[in-house]
Amino acid sequence: MRLRLCIAIVIALMASLISVPAGAEVQHPRQEWMRASTAGLFLHWGMFTAPKHLNCEEWERDVTGGGWTPDYWVDEARKLGASYIVLATFHSRLGYARPWPSKIPGSCATKRDLLGELVKAGKAKGVQIILYMTDDPQWHSEQGVQTLNSKAYSDYKGQQVDLTTRDGFGRYSYDLFFEVMENYADLSGFWIDNDNAYWEQNRLYEQIREKRPTWLLSNNNEDTPIMDTVSNEQKTGMIPSYDYPQAAFTPMPRLTEACYKLPNTGDWWYTGGTHEVDTRLNTGRYITNAGSSMKSLMAETPMLNGKMPPQQEAFNNLMASWVPPIKESLTGTEGGGYLYGGMQPGFWNDGAHGVITINPKTKKQYVHVVTRPRTDYVRLRDNGYRVNSVSDLRTGERMRFTQSGGYLTILGVKNWDTYDTVFKVDTSGQQFFHSGVKATASSSRDGFPASNLTDGSFEKYWDSNAQQPVSITLDLGRRKESTYLAINQRESSPTHARVSFGRPEDSTRIKDYKVYASNDNRRWDLVRSGAMASARGTQFIDIGEQNSRYLKLEVLNTWGGPQAPRFFKELQIDEIKVAHGYQRSWGTDLPLEAESWRNDRDGRAHTGWCEGCSGGAQVTGLGGGARNSVEYRDVSVAADGTYRLQVDHTSSAATSLSVSVNGAAPTDFAVAADRPDAPSSTAVVASLKAGKNTVKLYSKAARGPAVDRIAVSPLPAESYVPKTTLTVEPHGLQWVGPGQQSVKVTAKLRLDAEDQLDQVKLVPTAPAGWTIQGDPATAALMRIGQELTGSWTLTSPAGTDISTVTAPVTASFQVLGRAKQVSSSVPVRIRPADRVFVREAEDSVNKIGNAGLTGCGPCSGGEKVRNIGGSPDAFVLFENVTVDAARQYTLYVDFTVNGPRSYFVSVNGGAPVEVKTDGVGNNTPYTTTLPVTLNAGANTIKLFNDKDGAPDLDRISLGLG
Structure with missing residues (x-):
């Protein structure tokens, strides 16, 4: 597969919108079989598959002599749960090999009809076959031989055509499309590696639609209107690494593929080496793609005889036994947390990460825990769903669960699957959302009004017209109770800054925000402010217990930076819902609730109502020292050690909280002003002993915060470093003249994860003999979205030219008592x-x-x-x-x-x-x-x-x- 991205036309394509480009068919009956599928198998195979052949006849002879059979490929696809195979032999790096007898000269073509045999075998076993076609002639002599025969094709056409040019190759490949359409009626479509101007000028795609209306068209990396499928090729760099959808840029219901190699290293085709397949990475991709309605197009590298290298075959065999027990959560389902409904995917408690799939017909939801938490429970936002029952899909075990404060918690999990623990969740649907809400905005792009935000359709959206800050006002019609906002932003960008095939990409999602309430649409009270994570799926803002007619969401900025102009200041939102309550279950309590009868409450400490808190209550009255406290008498752990102790608290004013474990000296930490009825969290390090421990919470301030709950889990792995973005300028090698030189350096550290950094310091290190003007930038703590910036001038020694030097800029900080750092450098060289x-x-x-x-x-x-x-x-x-x-x-x-x-x-x-x-x-x-x-x-x-x-x-x- 050619690793080149043509000019990205990253546009949202929704069939019901006036903005849909002409010819776009976002949903069509011909797509139904692929929409119902989970995966495909991508096979790169041709003349240059090892052992490399420079002669087409010799390649065909050795393929046949090696025992190639189409049934093997079809059976391997079925092991993967794949519904289709994409065959890439007419590939620029594989000799432009055509595995079919052709009357059109110009490149390698076999006498044996390998393509026809594969189509027939696939049809017999219910596997669709799609043919890869390239637009790219540039690799025609990469192996030292000419693989494109311009003279033969020119003689055939009766005119001079240079196949090594894009126009000439476009003419040649254009003819091949029609030859294939004529001879292979049971083929299912073309997978096209970018566009060729000749094809477009001669209406190739429109003619394919006319001649083969049931065939699919896929296009690599581009969102081309007439194509059925957008394929996202080989995305990496996400955290966690398997969460492939973080790099996708096309919102549902556009049909999308995640196209990636199964071997860890090497080319897309077999080059003779044995390359490992990372099972953890690739099972995770498979599941998270399904959780975003993306098809996993898995590339394997068949050998000359068609057999998969041993490690790839072993992965296929594992999938053949691993997938069937959870098949109902993957087949006929869509990604949950998006336009099909469902709970919130992404990062959950204590390091857990996963996705939701939902069956649109039965409304069953499936919680896929791909990375298990460090505890024995999973806690995720329920998005207003009333949960009736939860069971382990693999074992059938009924699970204990509890709901409150907007969360579903699945308790007592013992049987964790190595790669994906799946819980089947039966619900009574969503509840507690206001209807009839009307939306207006301070700015809208023509055709994308704010009324789209509350119309119940995720396929119509509001566009801010690149304005920041921008505000959205929600009119409830009269004064009503409100507790939180559920926001579905347009999934039209990746969730983190990255470079994909040389093009900068960034998140267009909300970063800093404020929420106001009003009864007259003139006088506004600030009710919540903060930073929203750059994450896919539904996001939530808890606003406490409001009783007002109007709510206003002010978006101060988005995560996207100016280094990615296509995404900078863009903001699109599909839907905003206003909730007026939380689901509450009875009979099963979340462990370590502050209000539990098992705890001691001393002095003024008492239980208070808090609908947004877990359990619907919290302990208030703390303040004035240890005499007013809540003490947990049974915080049990299995072994002596250092643990992460999270305290969920509320407070309307800046204050502090103290935590004492087993009577030891307390750990004190600051609590920022927020709301008295919407919890936030702080995590500290605690030394616990095996068995029961006591944890006492109080405040030395005159008025302390309230405590909702605590949670105890093992510390993250020693290697864990929260995701940050460190931007250092100037970027790139700096060339300077002779003599003494000065270089101005600026740096900005941004925290991108929902962690807390303590004792943050940002400073450059001067090369030997250089001086630094400017103090280190410091911060006592940083929360998600917050930034720390610094600026310095570095000056070389007087009286001499500089040598080749590098000035590193380092951000150091503490995370749960552990010292961590990230760095970037400014290299300097004399011209x-x-x-x-x-x-x-x-x-x-x-x-x-x-x-x-x-x-x-x-x-x-x-x-x-x-x-x-x-x-x-x-x-x-x-x-x-x-x-x-x-x-x-x-x-x-x-x-x-x-x-x-x-x-x-x-x-x-x-x-x-x-x-x-x-x-x-x-x-x-x-x-x-x-x-x-x-x-x-x-x-x-x-x-x-x-x-x-x-x-x-x-x-x-x-x-x-």
């Missing part, structure tokens, strides 16, 4: 003597529009800018290119390219000059030059190509040529 200016393309002072950064080991700074060109939005603009004198200079452009491509270069906004380049391999730096005339002082140099893709850019420099 070559024959250059008067050098700057990396990836330098943070440049503007790159919708282009993006990517690693490049041979490049000068280890990075380059990729995806330049193809539109006016993808460019590299070098500002403040400073020279001493007005004159002509030689501009050196360092780049990588695979095949002929061009830059256009504009100096100070002047007429662009085309710079043609050529090369082999996108990992080999080349240099080209052109004369430029610059002004004394600051200049601008822009490299772009508005129409076609340009080379990747490493750096530019200026010489006195």
